[in-house]
Amino acid sequence: MATYIVGDLHGCFNEFQLLLEKVNYDPKQDKLFLTGDLVARGEDSLACLRFVKDPANNAKTVLGNHDLHLLATLLGIKRVKPNDKVEPIFQAEDRLELQNWLRNQPLAIYHPTHKFLLVHAGISPEWDLATTLNCAKEAETLLQSSQYANYITQMYENNPQRWSDELQGIERWRYIINVFTRMRFCYTDKRLDFECKLPVEEAPKELVAWFELDNPLYKKQEIIFGHWASLMGKCFYPNIHALDTGCAWGSHLTMLRWEDKQIFTQKRLK
DSSP: OOOEOOOOOOOOOOHHHHHHHTTOOOOTTTTEEEOOOOOOSSHHHHHHHHHHHHHGGEEEOEEEEEEEHHHHHHSSSSOOOGGGOOOHHHHHHHHHHHHHHHHHHHEEOOTTTTTEEEEOOOTTTTHHHHHHHHHHHHHHHHTTTTTTTHHHHTTOOOOOOOOOOOOOHHHHHHHHHHHHOOOOEEEEOOOOOSOOSSOGGSSSSEEEEEGOOHHHHHHSSSSEOOOGGGGGGGOOEEEEEEOOGGGGGEEEEEETTTTEEEEEEEEEEO
C-alpha cells in the first residue's frame, strides 16, 4: 500500500496515465491525491475529470483556480478561453454530473494518518491548522449549496488582501477562496499579492513567497501544494512540497510517493 500525490494535471491525461504506470498504481491498495487544477490547457480535461471522479480509481483532489473557473464558464458567468481546450466538457452527456461533482470537492485535505495538509495554492500566513481547516469547510459549504452560482459570480476580485476574524459575507469567502486557489506572493506585512507570477528569485523585493513568511504552521506542518509552476518543484523547506512542474506548458508532471518521499516524473508528450 502506497500513497501518491500528483501535481496539477491541467488536462494532461496521457502523461498522468503513464505516471501511474511507472509506479504500478493499484487503486485497490494504493491511494491517490491531486493538487487541483485537473482541467485547462492540456489535451483531455474531460478524461481527467472522469478518472478522478470514478470511485474505482481511489483518487481525491482539492479544488484549484482553473477548476473553479471551469464552473464559472459552465454556469455562463465567464467565457471559455480557447487555449483551455475544455469544449468537450460542454458537449459531454455527463456534463451536469461532472459539474456537481466538481463543486463538491474540498479546498483542503488533512490526512489523518500521514498528517500532511494538501491544498492547491497555499495557506494564509495568518492561519493556524484549525483555522485553515475551518475556513476550508466554511467555503466548501457555500460551494455545495444551492446558491453556489451567486458566490462564484463574486469570486473574481483581489480584495480583501488581509485576513481578519471579523471578515463576513462575500469578502470573507473571497479571501478564503483566493488563499486556497490563487495565492503565490505576499507582502512582508502578510497582505496578499495577485499580480506577480515571476519565479521567486525575480520577484520585487517587497514580495516574498507565502511559505517564506513567519507562520509557525509553515515550520512544523507537512504541506503539499501545486499551482506555482514556475517554482518547478523547488521549495527549500523539507516539510513543504511543491508539485506543479508545468506539464501543460511543455515540461513534466510530478508525483510524490509519501512513504519514502520519492519523486516520479513524466515529460510532456507533445
